[in-house]
Amino acid sequence: MLALKLTLVPSFLLAVSMSGKWWGPAIAGWLAGLPVVAGPILYLLVLQHGPSFGARAATLSLAAILASEAFNFGYAWTCRAASWRVALAVGLVAWFASASALALLPVSAAAAASSASPAWALAAAALGVGFGNAFLPRSHAVASGAPLARIDLFGRMLAGVVLTLTVTALSGRLGASWSGLLAVFPLMATVLSVSSHRAHGPEFVIALLRGMVAGRFSFGAFCLFLSFALTREPVLAAFAQAVALAVVVQGLTKCLTKGLTKGLTKGLTKGPTKALAKRLTKEPTERLAKPGVTTKPAARQACAAVPQASNGSRANASD
Template sequence: MDPLARALLTAACVAALLALARRFGQRLAGWLTGLPIVTLPALGWLALDRGAGFAATAAAGCVAAGAGCALFGIGYAWASRHRAPAAALATGALAAALPLPWWSQAAMPLPVALPFALLSSLLACACGIAALRVPGAAATRPRTVPGSLVLSAGTAGLVSGAVSWAAGELGAFWSGVCASAPLVAAVLAVRLHREGGSPAATLFLRGYLDGIAGRSCLVALFALLAARAAVHP
């Protein structure tokens, strides 16, 4: 996908999710953020540009990144109870980086890498869902901050576009990992944390973990279909 097009798509998604968070609640916005609303289109473009085999391996990277995304949600929610948004974001980022040494499945064949990635992703999501089941208090309705929607959406779009541009140099698997970095979730979590406090961010991240579990399964299915298309074009 063209970096500019991906940036615009991401910005539009973030804007819609922020609007949903204010209208329908943080949990729904988190769930939608976790789903592959940006990942699947990116994988589709990779399949068209670089072939089904490349897209299948990139999808395995996306599934593997789900474990890091889940750990980001757990780390941020835990830190947000006692820390400011900046410190919570740093904690979440460090937690998301924990699986990096174990992502050696990049060198594994897809039939081995994909189940390993899916299992690790679903296990991390299950642990996070159990840990965040009780947020501690009812979330308040986030107040409207002038320009917050445009600022959050624009920031996410610019960062996502930059990652998309650089990821093509990293190979198929790591392109998928970079494409699934929790950038949108980070922007929204920080914004909700500032506007509604830790309960608002935690409810958002609880929904996010639900969405990641679904995303991992959907992207794994994409990987299987793409791998089959590569063998039987």
């Protein structure tokens, strides 16, 4: 069990971090949206406390999407006017305040057997996604393509170990609610925000945090499925199906987002430009084709000069 705690989450973090170097940023971004941190922690909680405990923890992990977006909101709106330390403090305060409110949700063992708890959690998750999409600041910054430093990679893996050991060690005292909430502690968001803020500035961080909103759907599908399946199916089968569902949802989200962005970009650039060019070329032709439309004096003089020059040339030739 200890070996799993020390290696499971860091291994996933290492794979996601190195995937950008191996297969490019598109694959790395796609993998980063999967539950690479909360998934292994929930699996360890099930092994340690049983499927019922894990189902309740998964329900709160689903609701914790709202707390994660609260962290992003606090950090994003603060980083433009303050240092990364102040922005991080504001983000963490926002996360703990939201998590404390979510811990009051009815997630008892009896409620977990019904659909009441997942319904509350799903509503909280939907509120978080809508809130983040509507109220996070906007930025058009793009990634600079800088390679991941070894110290940053080591920091991510170490943070993953610390979070895993903390949640699993205190899960008996904290209960399923706080264990599920802490499993979705914004570990990656914290590490990425701080390192990106220091290296690239606040606009890059804002673009990064807004990009995380699209990844919430696959994570939500993963947790929602586990909240139902853990008490009805074998543990490995439930997690395997949840992972497969998360991969499918993540792929669909990426395709839909890419298609929507491409369509909007094409419509905003090609459509008006094409219409304007057509109008600019069509209107002068129509004006000249209409009877009674006269040209400007300068144009008439230029046209009259052509025959005169031609007549002069003929006269010179005859002489």
